[in-house]
Amino acid sequence: MYKDACVVTLLQGIPPAFWKHTNRLSTGTVSLQGPSGNIWPVNLITKEGHLFFENGWQEFVRDHSIKCGDVLVFRYDGDSHFKVKLFDSSGCEREDCFSVKPCEDAIMSKADLSSTFSRAHLPKMSMEMLLRVPKVGEWLIGYFCQKSQNTIKYVLSRGWPAFFNNNSLKVGDSMVLEVVHEKEMLVHIFRA
Template identity: 30%
Template sequence: MDEAFIPDVLPEFFLCFPQTRIPPAFLKFFNGETPALFVLEGPAGKSWQVGVEQIESDLFFKRGWPDFVEENNLEYGDFLTFCYAGNSKLYVKIYEKDGCLKQDQENVHAPAPTDQAANESGNSNVSITLFELVMNEYCLKRKRLTIPAVFGNRFMKRGEEKIATLRTGSDSWQVKVCRDDRFLLRRGIGKFMCDNNLRVGDACRFELIDEEKFIMVVHIRRFPDKVVN
């Protein structure tokens, strides 16, 4: 889907994650009728419904915000801009701490593809057999991980469930993989997180090595500021 067109003239505010407070000075653009529910639309055209809660004179994103955080893999220090287009719609752009726009906003840091075959037009047919996920507070608390659609669409059908074997070294875990509106690693992933002492900021790279048995090798990269006892 083409990137959403955001006119320069829209009123705009920014937040630095994990902030959720809408700047009080911005409320004037709602003309005294602050929406109870906003539609947040990302650059790829995907949208999320997020409610707001008023605490004293301040307004905060609340209901639906955790899903937005998880699916966009928000990390501490990420910079978000919100452009108000009226009718309760906010266009959102997300920038990483290095100032670069996040290219993949579904809880994924996509590594380079492992299998490419260029066709006559110069384009590439890419077979994605690995992906990388960065742990955040929401996914660790809910004990589930969202698999990128580019991977899930290749190996699963809608409504299908599979049991994946995750391996790190000589250890292995059985984890349920399901597909509905999203692709999720669910039952069993909590034990995998606990046994591997995963914390916020840790990155897990999943590499599918056996499609038939759905075996994935997981390489864990620890967040550099964390000390593991």
Template identity: 25%
Template sequence: MPPKSQKAKKKCLPTRKPHFFKCIIHLSLLSKLQRIPPKFLKHISSVGSKKAILQGPSGSKWHVELGKDMKDTFLTTGWPKFVKDHSLREYEFLVFQYDGDMRFTVLIFDTSACEREDAFAVRPRRKPRQCEGKRKRGRPPKHSPEVGCTIKSEAIEHGMSLELLKDDVQLPNLLQIQPFQQAESGLPYPAPACDVKVKREESELLINILRNTTKRSKGGRISTRRPLTEKERLRAEEAANSFTSAFPYIVMRMAPSQVYRPYMRIPKWFSREHLPPKRSNLVLRDPCGKSWIVTYIPSLRCQISRGWSVFARTNKLEEGDYCVLELIGPIELRVHIFRAVEVEETLQIAMTPTT
């Protein structure tokens, strides 16, 4: 009888799902290949398979290919699309959970060690239609280096060093694998309702990366605020999420890349649904009613660029603060700011002499 009960207990235990992580130390992760740790391959039942599926935080799926050299296994075709669609950035942290049958769930954390809010709304991008007319029937064209070129051009635009784009893995004998063909849906991107809260699976991993430190980003400014407590982070988040309006709006948590650099990225679903389809000027109205002109660029990474750094600096935005962008006109956004730490306290710390 005891052995039977022990057997039943074992059956009730949840199946362990192994994980591995990747930290984007530099831009080499944005290249065409992503290496799977060799020790992790023992968990993959179909190592010989050429296909895998990555499920992003939004629940959407990206089909990728596997390639091998003499000693390593890589994500190849399809990986650049996953990178591009999620607008992955330096110092972000990816956790890959293996769900079996060559399926991975990917969690994306930003430099505050919290899951990226905008990643829960990302959908696979549709391929642009060809302008040259209909393509002739027959075998599909070979994989184009367009993705790599796009990433490099964005790196130049944001002042990143091209030296970092060099892949740190040499693959002279990488096996050639035919691209996996998938029929893409012609449906438009669904725009989730603003008041719907997305449920997230709790990660059991302890992420300790790049906590709130005083630093200067290239072309940005220095933070003079002390590190935040968890209570302060939650207080700002709850205050922002309690906001309601009859106008379209989006809740944005301020990450270091958004307040210490001269641009702010906006989730693609909100941009495509509510903002102009072409590069144009927008008006930001701050809590005091003052208007600010900024440049909006609906490119690969939808973002507000020129004018944003002045707005962020003047309004003393810091990492961990929340901004609610409320669309009150075709090109006008009212900005509601929910601070994690009051401005007076930040100024007091900045004026305290160091010993």
């Protein structure tokens, strides 16, 4: 459980009851660490006696596909650093992120996806899917649901080599694919 955590909506400031547990955190740049482990720098401002996130907040919201009804839980870890957990409108923690570790091939012709995650969150039919790397670009990729005897394999194939090369992916790099909706995923790249 998150100690010193507080649930806030997007339009509310940081409640004074939470603020006092941060040793009166001052305004300026703070870091928000999302579920992927990535960090977003965000400005903390004071307006009418309340603290608000400003510049950088919009990117955090966009990159996590936060929508009305979602709930965010912030944990202040000191040194102007917050860890953020995301929950959907039902109160369940969002499970729309997963990681992909490239195989040892120097150039990947396809990417196999986690079966457990794919069964729960991705379509059961082949289709085109949009992969979006924040602040970099978008790629249309072939998503295939390959059925054989007792197993189903989930693969990103057509268009994957271009995505791989355009993003200068190397062996050892990792990615987190975050489902925006059934035909679109955000991609967060972690360099080895």
